[in-house]
Amino acid sequence: MKMQRKAVTLVEMLVVVIIIAVMVFVAIPRFSMATAKAGSAETAAQKLAAGVRYARSLAISGAATNRQGFSLNMTGSSGYAGFQIVNLSSGQVVKTETIAAGVTCTGANDFRFGPLGNRLIDSDSLTVSAGGKTLNVSVVSATGMVKCQQQ
Structure with a gap:
């Protein structure tokens, strides 16, 4: 008995x-720049939310020596280019970040936190958008909790 071997031919x-x-070349154009920009909007919003949380945590941790607190201040005019975290007692800039090109950020220009982690002034929220995706970064006044939600 002769065994037949079955294999795949080169053809x-x-x-x-x-x-x-062919399937790859059809699928790749569907991943457009809008999808990539939508991701950058989410990244920028999360970066802003993390900055606000950091300013709040600095205000709480430095409560014994700094009674004025810390602030996250947006830099640039309407359509902000970045933000700075500032020690309100000394005026010293603790941290500086930039927002990616192509991402639009509008709204409140600062978030100030006192020694208890609460907001010192009623700031609005920030709206971050790019690639058709819009996110809202806001802070609950009484507790200082930071929210980052898609609109």
Whole structure:
């Protein structure tokens, strides 16, 4: 008895590779720049929320020596370019960050936190948008809790 071996021929393998290549070339254009920009909007909003949380934590941890607290101040005019975290007692800039190009950020220009972690002034919220995606960064006045939500 002679055993027959079954295997894939070179032609069959090339046909499969060509089919996969065609599917890839059709699928890649669907991943547009808008999708990438939408991701940058979310990244910028999360970076802002983290900055606000950091300013709040600095205000709480430095409560014994700094009774005025800390502030996150937006830099640039309407359509902010970044933010700074400032020690309100000394005026010293603790941290500076920039917002990615192509991301629009509008709204409140500062968030101030007292020694208990509460907001010192009623700030509005920040709206971050890019690539058709819009997110809202806001702070609960009484507790200082930071929210980052998609609109």
